[in-house]
Amino acid sequence: MTEAAAPASEIPPFRYTAALADEIERRWQDTWEREGTFHAPNPTGPLADSEHPRAGAEKLYVLDMFPYPSGAGLHVGHPLGYIGTDCFARYQRMAGRNVLHAMGFDAFGLPAEQYAVQTGTHPRTTTEANIARYKAQLRRLGLAHDERRSVATIDADFYRWTQWVFLQIYNAWYDSEAKRARPIAELIAEFSGGSRRTPDGRPWGELTDAERRAVVDQHRLAYVSQAPVNWCPGLGTVLANEEVTADGRSERGNFPVFKRNLKQWMMRITAYGDRLLDDLEKLDWPEPIKLMQRNWIGRSIGAHIEFPTSVSDSGDERRISVFTTRPDTIFGATYLVLAPEHDLVDALVPTAWPAGVPQAWTGGQANPRAAVAGYRKVAAAKTDLERQAESKEKTGVFIGAYATNPVTGAQIPIFIADYVLAGYGTGAIMAVPGQDERDWAFAEVFDLPIVRTVQPAEGFAGTAYTGDGPAINSAAPERGLDLNGLGVAEAKARTIAWLEAKGHGSGAVTYRLRDWLFSRQRYWGEPFPIVYDETGAAIALPEELLPVELPEVDDFSPRTFDPADAESNPETPLSRRRDWVEVELDLGDGPKRYTRETNVMPQWAGSCWYELRYLDPTNADRFVDPEAERYWMGPRGEGDCGGTDLYVGGAEHAVLHLLYARFWHKVLYDLGHVSSFEPFRKLFNQGYIQAYAYTDARGAYVPAEEVVERSGAYYLGDVQVNREYGKMGKSLRNVVTPDEMCAAYGADTFRVYEMSMGPLEVSRPWETRAVVGSFRFLQRVWRAIVDERSGASRVVDAPADEATRRLLHRIVDGVRGDMDAMRFNTTIAKLIELTNAVTRLPQTPREVAEPLVLMLAPFAPHVAEELWRRLGHETSLTYADFPVADPALLVAESVTYPVQVNGKVRGRIEVPADAAEETVRAAALEAVAAALGGKDPRKVIVVSGRMVSVVA
């Protein structure tokens, strides 16, 4: 032994160091895996276990939004929510519940496909390698998942059931009377039995096969439509409305998106608009997320009103149907506006201007047809961004035709203008400038009449008045309608009744929500279980032919185009595999040749139902066993929606994933496949961990970990750099990984740090140098129980002193409350408080050491298991009872009251906890006698157990 070895020996041999943490953590991770510690028993089936300590216990289903396994691996921000749910799940297990917590992978996605296009590596190869890496990183964090239940959406065993759910949706229709989906066979039965009328009234038996199929297909919840869709040439695929940003670009890649009429698969989510909206009431979700869904669905209640038009050149009588939320303002409808692309425009435009048309209405054109064509051309050339920028400036052109206001009988001009959208309502409005800002602005530009039909409030100085008030100028006694004096609500009801009685319209509801565009021209997604026959009709494959496996291809790329080439057409990667596309099948009428659907499903498909597969991941006969679903997700009584007990993830999925998943779940509910009618009962949005990034004078990012702060400025060496705050990312050179933190301090320290840095729902900056505080905390806990020099126990069986015992029970009580409410940061603060108190004691009483270790276990499970063992326990603490406070010890013996005089603390008194109010009052007045200066107080308020306030 030489002198050189001395420094190392100065660290006490049994100190809780990173090396010891690492050893403990890996050992316990192996033990948990070997013993299947976190397996949650199902009520029946292969995952049932009647011997399990929680078999038959009250259940709790805790769910994370499962990740897309990206090639970059995890940074410290990613596992925040996962650690949060893990701490909560571990606590709930100790509190007696049977907790289901699993982790899977949303593994179809664009990045692996784009990588494949660049390198030729199969997306499956990349994705599976990424999943393996994620699993290793997550395992290192000690997350207590039931690993038997892990699924990946790319596994054929999984997507077989994604395809199966698609078939359920395809083979269903929405019965708007019953307000639920029903099997398509029941619709066909109604048609053939004659209880339901065919669209054109002919008996079902007289329709050809093709006609029948067309009628049925019009009702399906998944259908092919030739409709305007979002075509993104830069990505080579179409996109859902939800995937297009407000300025008309793709959310992913930021490429321009164009409206094109293309044949695509759609999902009839609009049929569920009402229920998706109304059932939000049942959900325990953050209010802002509910609001975003409400806004996205955008239900408007109003009326459809029919306006007869002047007879067109062709001699047809045409009526224009408008949608309005303000039928009560119909007396003020002084013109109509159609969207430029509205179907009726061409039929209505006459060849020549009527007499006396103002020059400003004509767009400077010699005849209406030229005016319409000219306006359409200008409107089409505008990008969405330009439209927005110019949204204040109203443009339009008169089409040369007039309509009749059904209530006033007045001839009112018809315009086209781009402020009316083809895709909303009927694509036409009655313009009421008196009560609508946009109509007012348009009326001013074209000098159109403005009639107020609601008396503005006293002192109103604006233009259009949209508030409530009595109706004015709204009587047509000769037509049987008089609204004058009525409030808005009453006037609406009266008008709708009149419209319906006279056949001029009816009450109506419209939605902003559009049907969901469900096909993508990509490779790396679920193939559709659909083939086409020689007539081009779509035919669903029978269940026995599932899964339709994704074939191998040489070229993973869809054909992409110049991002600005709006006239290009999609071409799918699968369409190039002709030997896969052309297939011979016997679908009941002998072997025939069919062509496969070559689109694939969007990335959202797998995430629409994965939470159900966790419940019964090995089931080869059903997507989920009904009993397992009822146990884990079933309603908890009359009116309850059921669903997972907790769902944690980022707010960025507020509309997309959460709306689609709710929709699928409701279809499955209607068809009797699940007992819950909402998938996620409680939603919690975790915040994000963000980071500082630094740029030098050239704007290039410099390694964030090498930057130091000196007197308020930031330096890399001697060079001053500029600080930015935002995401963590490779290109920003500010990534910190959980792996680095585990190596430097251990997973337990990392977990404690992430949970202690703030409330789970709040975003906050990462600060590596602060992690040491959590490390010191765990070292103190360790030191309280293990002697650093000898490794011997410092725990004694002698009882704790009264003060320590009271502190313990107060902390236990607080910790329970905090854990139930997922306030992990304040829980940890309390545990630190207790630890700091114990640290000051010469020895650690067992009656404090054991509950401390148990309360620490959800956050630092490895070191807690290790200490639990050193405390003499032979089994894992996973199912040990979480400490309970003794209520008798929560009542303080004496209370210190601050005494305020005129709102300022001027003294303190200590009195027995059960002192009468008079006693407290007298003691308080005595304590502040000096401040009162001999005067009698005007008022004395004694807040029991809190404080005394004296008004001098």
Next chain:
RNA sequence: GCCCGGGUGGUGGAAUGGCAGACACGGCCGCCUUAAAAGCGGCUGCCGCAAGGCGUGCGGGUUCGAUCCCCGCCCCGGGCACCA
């Protein structure tokens, strides 16, 4: 423009009508050490030598008492955006 969420020490945050700043980082001082690191202990909102005063974005209000409730404004973050 409209709708949400939020502004508290040098930093992350705590307290939701009752002693503002729990707990932690950082900083300062000390112990240990030849020294450094680690660890441990003390102090640390601001002004002031002190007594004391001031202090939760700004202005007002309710209250014995307001970070908390109400009204008006400013700033930051998010969502929606001609939706009839």
